[in-house]
Amino acid sequence: MNRTASVKDVATHASVAVGTVSNVLNYPDRVSERTRERVLRAIDELGFVRNDAARQLRAGHSRTIGLIVLDVGNPFFTSVVRAAEDAAALQGSAVLLGDSGHNASREAKYIDLFQEQRVQGLLISPVGDVTERLDLLLERGVPTVLVDRLADASTFSSVAVDDDAGGYLAARHLLDTGRRRLAFVGGSASIRQVADRLQGALRAVAEEADATLEVLDAEGQTVLAGRSVGDMLVERGRKELPEGIFCANDLLALGVMQSMTMTHTFRIPEDVALIGYDDIDFAVSAVVPLSSIRQPTEALGRTAIELLTEEVGSQNSKHRSVVFTPELVVRQSTGLRRK
Numbered sequence: 001m002n003r004t005a006s007v008k009d010v011a012t013h014a015s016v017a018v019g020t021v022s023n024v025l026n027y028p029d030r031v032s033e034r035t036r037e038r039v040l041r042a043i044d045e046l047g048f049v050r051n052d053a054a055r056q057l058r059a060g061h062s063r064t065i066g067l068i069v070l071d072v073g074n075p076f077f078t079s080v081v082r083a084a085e086d087a088a089a090l091q092g093s094a095v096l097l098g099d100s101g102h103n104a105s106r107e108a109k110y111i112d113l114f115q116e117q118r119v120q121g122l123l124i125s126p127v128g129d130v131t132e133r134l135d136l137l138l139e140r141g142v143p144t145v146l147v148d149r150l151a152d153a154s155t156f157s158s159v160a161v162d163d164d165a166g167g168y169l170a171a172r173h174l175l176d177t178g179r180r181r182l183a184f185v186g187g188s189a190s191i192r193q194v195a196d197r198l199q200g201a202l203r204a205v206a207e208e209a210d211a212t213l214e215v216l217d218a219e220g221q222t223v224l225a226g227r228s229v230g231d232m233l234v235e236r237g238r239k240e241l242p243e244g245i246f247c248a249n250d251l252l253a254l255g256v257m258q259s260m261t262m263t264h265t266f267r268i269p270e271d272v273a274l275i276g277y278d279d280i281d282f283a284v285s286a287v288v289p290l291s292s293i294r295q296p297t298e299a300l301g302r303t304a305i306e307l308l309t310e311e312v313g314s315q316n317s318k319h320r321s322v323v324f325t326p327e328l329v330v331r332q333s334t335g336l337r338r339k
Contacts, residue, residue, distance in 0.1 A: 005046035014042035063093050065308065066114030066122040068107060069147075070191075071221060072099040074251060075280035076297060077125070080147065083301025084123065091309065093120065100127055102191070102221075108133065115142060121308040123147050128190065131155065143311035147304045149192060150321060157307040157319040159300055163193050166293040166326035167200025170246045170275050173291070173328055175208055179244030179273055183214045185229050185256060186248040187221045194248045197277060201246055214242060218252055226255020234263050241272055244334070250276035250283050250292055257333070261287050273334040279327075289331035296324050 011018045016039060023030045024039040031039070042048075065088055069077040085095045096119065098110035104127045111133055114122055122137060122144045124130070134144045134156065144156055151158035174182055184201050186194040198215065205213040216232075218225040226247065233241060233256070247253035253276030260266045268274050268288045276283060279294035303322050310320070 005048040007048075009046055010039065010042045010048050013046055014039045064117060064119050065093050065095050065305070066098065066110070066117070066119040066124075067095050067147075068098040068100055068110050068114075068122070068124040068126075070100055070102050070125050070127065072097065074221065074249065074278075075282065076249065076278040076295065079280075079297035080301040080304075083298040084305050085301075087302045087305035091305075102127055102188070104128055111137065115140065121145070121312050123304045123308060125149060143308060145304050145307045145311070147300060150323060151319075152321075154319065157311060157321065159303045159307060159322045159324075161295045161300070161324045161326050163196035163326075164200040164203070166277060166295075167197035167202075167246070168204045169200070169326060169328045170197070170277065170293050171201035171204035171213070172207075173330065173334060174244035174246060174273055174275060175204060175211060177244070177269075177273060177334055179242075180208065180211045181214075181243045182211065183216050183233075183242035183245045184248070185216045185218050185226065185245060185252050187218050187225070187252075191221075197246075197248050218248075221249055221251060223251050223255040223258070226252035226257075227259045228255075230256040230259025234259060234265055238266070238271070241266065244273040245275070247274070247276045250278045250280045250290060252276065253290055253292070253333075254282060254286055257286060257288060257290065268333050269335055275334050279329050283329075284331065286333075288333045291331045291334040292329050294327040294329050299324060 007018055007021050011021045016035060020031060020035060021039055024036050028036055067081060067084055071077055081097060088095050096114060100107035107127050115137060122142055124144060124146060125148045137144055146156055146158035148160055149158060150160040171182060182205060184198055186198055189195055201213060205211045216229055218229050245256060247256060253274055257268060257274055260268060266272055275291040277293045279292040283290040283292045307320060
């Protein structure tokens with residue numbers, strides 16, 4: 001089997017023109033089924049592998065899509081990526097993944113790399129304001145869709161979840177179970193999603209005259225960061241413990257839960273109610289099943305691909321912004337109503 005066979009070799013073997021082989025590879029609908037089968041059989045017998053790099057140079061783009069997320073270690077983003085990959089595969093494309101790690105410099109390097117790879121489009125959950133860099137990409141024929149970040153429809157298409165509404169749902173739930181001294185555990189205020197969730201929580205607390213919300217900083221969005229916050233709260237003692245804690249994501253909430261339950265000092269939800277955000281798979285299997293705000297991760301990934309497909313190859317595509325509504329999922333971690 002000759003693995004270095006060329007398009008011309010395939011054409012000769014199948015007794016067709018070189019252009020026919022090209023059509024089979026790129027526009028199969030233009031070729032009759034009988035001829036297409038003959039060419040595909042020749043490709044298989046010769047072990048022909050198309051030179052996709054050369055095809056990309058001719059076409060100006062590849063069949064790949066760049067996707068940059070904030071933290072691939074977060075199961076939320078893992079689910080979004082999987083859904084995007086499945087949707088892209090259905091249209092014959094593949095996804096190249098980049099993890100910015102909440103680092104703007106690393107994010108910029110991935111944007112440049114994907115441009116060099118001639119991706120047909122970019123999906124990105126940005127660290128900060130990357131409008132200028134993305135505008136440059138668009139000028140060079142690389143459309144972009146923002147993921148998990150709402151954009152002005154006059155600039156880019158975007159798909160996101162209403163995080164302000166989600167934050168409101170979480171805090172309102174804690175308030176409805178009788179808790180009044182609440183705490184919010186987030187990460188950097190520069191992360192738009194965290195800021196929006198806090199804003200929603202503040203809005204709910206403002207509805208109750210006797211309710212308060214303490215904002216606690218976390219050094220990241222991980223389980224370990226949550227455990228550090230939990231350790232700090234344990235050291236405060238029972239009198240200064242919040243009655244309800246809202247964490248900006250489930251990883252933080254699981255870390256807080258680990259810290260409190262491992263010390264056997266505090267009980268969840270008897271001493272403190274705890275709610276997270278994202279409703280990752282680990283939430284339901286936690287030591288105390290975790291209440292959370294569910295985001296439609298599959299719909300986010302699938303819709304991102306749909307929006308990008310609308311823009312690829314179109315010079316006059318109108319941008320669209322799609323916003324999903326989050327859902328409250330109640331489990332044991334907030335299940336006990338306090339009087």
